[in-house]
Amino acid sequence: MSLSAEISEQIKTAMKAKDPIALRSLRSIKAALMLLATQEGGKEVTPEDEMATLVKMAKQRKDSIAIYKEQNRQDLATVEEEELEVIERFLPKQLSEEEIAKEVNAIIAQTGATGMKDMGKVMGMANGKLKGRADGKVIADMVKKLLA
Secondary structure, three states: OOOHHHHHHHHHHHHHHHHHHHHHHHHHHHHHHHHHHOOOOOOOOOOOHHHHHHHHHHHHHHHHHHHHHHHHOOOHHHHHHHHHHHHOOOOOOOOOHHHHHHHHHHHHHHHOOOOOOHHHHHHHHHHHHHOOOOOOOHHHHHHHHOOO
């Protein structure tokens, strides 16, 4: 079942359960996926494109939560946290710091990176390999730590 079809089914379930939080969040995801489909023109939207959209939505929510908490707007932060929770249901399990370190060490060994001058090469491979399973900032911090 495609992600769009799964979202539609979840929307029906949320409507039956009268769950306004899930309904709002799922409609937001569906709208983003529909926008993606229209932006692609006649081109087929791949599961990777859909996953990239979900990762982007999750990152937007995390950034908003940080800003709202910084401005003491817990009411708005709570709404974003609720939406983030629903979005994360459809994302792959996030890797732990230890798992990220293990993957980055393997990439460093594979590329023969020796210092910060090789950071771009390592980051390119790490972002490709860990896409959707780890936040880009966490990956960058780990690469810097291990190459320093």
